[in-house]
Amino acid sequence: MAAKGRANAGQRRKPRGPTVDPKALRQLKEDIVDRELLQLAFRLEIFEALRKNRELNTPFIALEALGAFAGAKAAGRTEKDLQSCWPEEWGTETITVPLSLLLALRDGWSDYKFAPPGKSLGEALKIEGGGQGRPPxxxxxxxxxxxxxxxxxxxxxxxxxxxxxxxxxxxxxxxxxxxxxxxxxxxxxxxxxxxxxxxxxxxxxxxxxxxxxxxxx
Structure with missing residues (x-):
């Protein structure tokens, strides 16, 4: 019996994760009007946490956020939609700027992030490294x-x-x-x-x- 007990003890079930209420999950999906906007809000919350922990600085986050906002606006979201996404620590003051300028920043920033090693941000934004002796x-x-x-x-x-x-x-x-x-x-x-x-x-x-x-x- 003792040997059997030890065998059973060695074969204990591995702990399982918390269970999910399927009805609640279904209701949540129905309540989410704009899934992409919610994902954006979650991502910006993560950015703010990383900023507080000094893992990312404000300029880096600003370029990330501005690119995300520009993409969301180009996709038809309103300024009110965007304001509902960012953390309250970022304040409530806003300005209106040409969307085309923000999209230019977004595209250059994206090119920089996914570029091979050695490509600078200035090169990605095409503001330096023009070649043929052209100054920045x-x-x-x-x-x-x-x-x-x-x-x-x-x-x-x-x-x-x-x-x-x-x-x-x-x-x-x-x-x-x-x-x-x-x-x-x-x-x-x-x-x-x-x-x-x-x-x-x-x-x-x-x-x-x-x-x-x-x-x-």
Whole structure:
């Protein structure tokens, strides 16, 4: 008997998991109006827990969440639907932004996550690593901003305020702006040529230019 008892003890049943009430499960499925939206809410809760535990940082989660929101909005969910998904720790303040911009971020972020090792986020977003010696977009924007500022400086000096006595030729203005910024006259001329039409069109739009065509050289 003792041996039999020991044998039975060695053959005890393995513990089973908790049982599920099929009626309750069926009811839950019927009550879920939007399964994908519920899955999104659960995922965002997980993100918030990971943020609190410092396993993921806020910028990483922001890119994940923005991509998910963009996809849900493109699929027809309302902003109210999306607001019901995120954790209350994220606050209630919102802004409206173009969906196309969020989708661009989502696609670049997705490309980065599933890219082979060695591909940077900047490359995935196509803002760096353009090849053929092209500088990163941040450097290109810096140059564009500089040139636009130079062109503005030329235009503001060249166009005379009505009644002002100190009229200057365009060539003299190029020299003055170049000297003020420590640049060559050719650099200033090139910057002005690139941006003068856009600047004049804007001035013309607001009715600031008087008797001057925007095509003027």
């Amino acid at each position: 977009m941040r450097e290109r924007l810096k140059t564009i901003d500089r040139d636009r500022a130079l062109a503005n400086a030329v235009e503001s000096r060249y166009f005379q305020i009505e009644g002002a006595p100190d009229s200057m030729s365009l060539e003299d203005v190029f020299s003055e702006v170049a000297e003020a910024h420590g640049l060559s006259v050719e650099t200033v001329k090139k910057a002005h040529s690139l941006h003068k039409h856009a600047i004049r069109q804007k001035l013309d739009y607001f009715g600031i230019l008087k008797g001057v065509k925007t095509s003027r050289s």
